[in-house]
Amino acid sequence: xxxxxxxxxxxxxxxxxxxxxxxxxxxxxxxxxxxxxxxxxxxxxxxxxxxxxxxxxxxxxxxxxxxxxxxxxxxxxxxxxxxxxxxxxxxxxxxxxxxxxxxxxxxxxxxxxxxxxxxxxxxxxxxxxxxxxxxxxxxxxxxxxxxxxxxxxxxxxxxxxxxxxxxxxxxxxxxxxxxxxxxxxxxxxxxxxxxxxxxxx
Amino acid sequence: xxxxxxxxxxxxxxxxxxxxxxxxxxxxxxxxxxxxxxxxxxxxxxxxxxxxxxxxxxxxxxxxxxxxxxxxxxxxxxxxxxxxxxxxxxxxxxxxxxxxxxxxxxxxxxxxxxxxxxxxxxxxxxxxxxxxxxxxxxxxxxxxxxxxxxxxxxxxxxxxxx
Numbered sequence: 001x002x003x004x005x006x007x008x009x010x011x012x013x014x015x016x017x018x019x020x021x022x023x024x025x026x027x028x029x030x031x032x033x034x035x036x037x038x039x040x041x042x043x044x045x046x047x048x049x050x051x052x053x054x055x056x057x058x059x060x061x062x063x064x065x066x067x068x069x070x071x072x073x074x075x076x077x078x079x080x081x082x083x084x085x086x087x088x089x090x091x092x093x094x095x096x097x098x099x100x101x102x103x104x105x106x107x108x109x110x111x112x113x114x115x116x117x118x119x120x121x122x123x124x125x126x127x128x129x130x131x132x133x134x135x136x137x138x139x140x141x142x143x144x145x146x147x148x149x150x151x152x153x154x155x156x157x158x159x160x161x162x163x164x165x166x167x168x169x170x171x172x173x174x175x176x177x178x179x180x181x182x183x184x185x186x187x188x189x190x191x192x193x194x195x196x197x198x199x200x201x
Numbered sequence: 202x203x204x205x206x207x208x209x210x211x212x213x214x215x216x217x218x219x220x221x222x223x224x225x226x227x228x229x230x231x232x233x234x235x236x237x238x239x240x241x242x243x244x245x246x247x248x249x250x251x252x253x254x255x256x257x258x259x260x261x262x263x264x265x266x267x268x269x270x271x272x273x274x275x276x277x278x279x280x281x282x283x284x285x286x287x288x289x290x291x292x293x294x295x296x297x298x299x300x301x302x303x304x305x306x307x308x309x310x311x312x313x314x315x316x317x318x319x320x321x322x323x324x325x326x327x328x329x330x331x332x333x334x335x336x337x338x339x340x341x342x343x344x345x346x347x348x349x350x351x352x353x354x355x356x357x358x359x360x361x362x363x
Contacts, residue, residue, distance in 0.1 A: 063253040063285075097255065134326035158311045161285040170313070190316035192283050194254060195326035195345075 022131005025187035029055075029141050029148040032126045034089065034119035037106045042117045044087065044141075044148065051083030052142040052151070052178065054171065057121075057132040059092045060108045061099035062194035065135040067160050069112055072136070075156070076116040079175055084140070086116035091127035092135070096197035127196055134193030140174050140184075151178055154189030225293045227286055228306045230315035236279065236306070238337055243275040244359040245333040246352075249308075251283045252295045256345040257328040261299045263349035268302025270353050274360060275335070278303030283327055334359045 023029055031044045044053055056072055058065045076086035094101040102120050109118045121127050130139055140152035152174035157166040174184045228236070237245055248264060250257035268278055280301060282292040286309050296305045312325055320341050323329065330342045332355060340359070346352045 063251075067285075133324035137324075155313060158313060161287065168313075189313045190323075190325050192312045192325045192327065195256060195328070197256070 022129070022133075023139060023150045023153060025150050025153055025184070027150045029139065029150050030126075030129055031148065032121075034121055034126065035102075036117045036119050037102075037109050042087070042119055047085060049083065050085060050143065052140065053148070054079065054084055054086045054175070055130070055139040055141060056086060056088045056156075057091050057127055057130070057135055057137040057139075057196070058088050059090045059097070059100045059135045059194070060104050061092070061097045062135045064160050064191075064193045067163075068136045068156055071156055071163055073112065073114060073116070075171065075175075076114075078172075080116070082175075082179055084175055084178070088114070088116055088118045089121050089126060089132075090118065090135075091121040091124050091132060091196050093124070093197045093199045095199070124196075124199060132196060134191075134195055136191075136193060138171050140171065140178070142178055151184050152187050155191035158189075160191065225282060225289050225296070226306050227289065227309050229310045230308065230319065233281060233306065233308055234319075237333055240277055240333070241337070242335050243277045244335060244356060245277050245279060246303075246356060247279045247281060247331050247333070249281045249283055249327050249329040251327060252288065252292050253284070254327050258295075260328060260346045260352075261301065263346050263352045265300050265302070266349035267352045267356055271302075271356060271360075274356075276356055276360070280305040282307040332356065332359050334362050336362075 033041045033043045036042045044050070047053070054075055058068070058072065072086055072088065080086065090100055090105055092100040098104070105118055105120060136156060138152065138154060138156055139150055141148045142151045152171065154170060156169075156171045158168040158170065159166045170186060170189045173186065177184050237247055246264070246267070250261065252258075264278060264280075278301065280296065280303065282296070282305055284292045284307060286307065289307055292305065292307060316323055316325055323341070323343055326343070328345050330344075330346070331339050332342070333339045342355070
């Protein structure tokens with residue numbers, strides 16, 4: 001009985017640690033099936049030819065996310081053909097932010113002509129598992145022997161406010177290194193973003 | 202004539218001062234850190250916010266309330282706007298609306314350079330608050346406060362610390 005309790009305790013502790021930290025570079029990531037703006041579900045396994053993925057947690061309402069919309073589109077334009085498509089996920093609770101509703105995601109994607117899928121994480125489970133805390137929050141995954149390995153976590157670049165003043169393109173650097181089979185030199189970066197609003201249970 | 206000049210000058214000076222006092226200063230992380238750590242013998246409450254961050258705005262009235270409650274206590278407040286530098290005036294305008302105690306600065310530096318120095322546990326999501334006790338020890342609260350009491354009690358805890 002005591003053992004069982006100890007195991008149970010460890011189990012709970014490990015769950016809570018996993019929840020507070022989320023994925024770090026080197027971790028295995030899960031696939032998911034989430035509803036796209038066209039009504040169809042999208043999974044990473046649908047992309048047979050992909051070498052990996054640029055998973056971006058983003059949303060409509062957040063000014064930091066808005067500032068990056070065109071740069072996310074550019075990432076997709078540049079890297080989807082090289083095997084790393086952008087998969088954007090909105091994890092926000094639309095009750096807290098009506099601007100982040102499914103209908104508004106469709107509207108926003110149509111207005112901005114997104115060429116990448118824009119998925120709704122209705123249960124917020126994907127964001128929680130990945131450990132996304134804010135928007136935008138990028139996870140670059142690489143397919144290694146049928147597993148998804150996290151290679152980069154963090155920001156798109158070093159200047160949210162002004163794309164033309166960017167000095168370090170963190171995500172692009174990581175992608176270029178991955179495409180050349182090199183180790184990612186800076187696998188984790190920090191940025192300010194809008195906290196993801198979690199649903200009240 | 203001389204009187205007129207003195208008078209105009211006085212008005213000019215006072216209005217410039219008034220405008221100046223409401224202006225938000227742009228700082229980098231080291232300047233912010235120095236600003237907080239050089240405040241001695243007071244509890245310092247530092248809140249990171251932005252005009253576009255809804256949960257941040259929701260909790261600002263709690264800080265106004267905590268300021269009122271601690272009017273006669275050695276408690277200083279500093280608000281750190283994470284708005285874009287181009288939105289400095291907007292930040293000043295919103296800040297003045299909430300009748301907040303203390304002043305507001307705008308932090309403009311690549312977060313990847315300072316977040317790990319500041320608190321490596323933090324992912325960069327706002328709002329975020331930390332309290333510094335009279336000896337300079339900091340306690341971090343990466344969260345949104347639910348009530349003004351919650352914040353007031355935390356400040357009280359820092360005040361009675363020996």
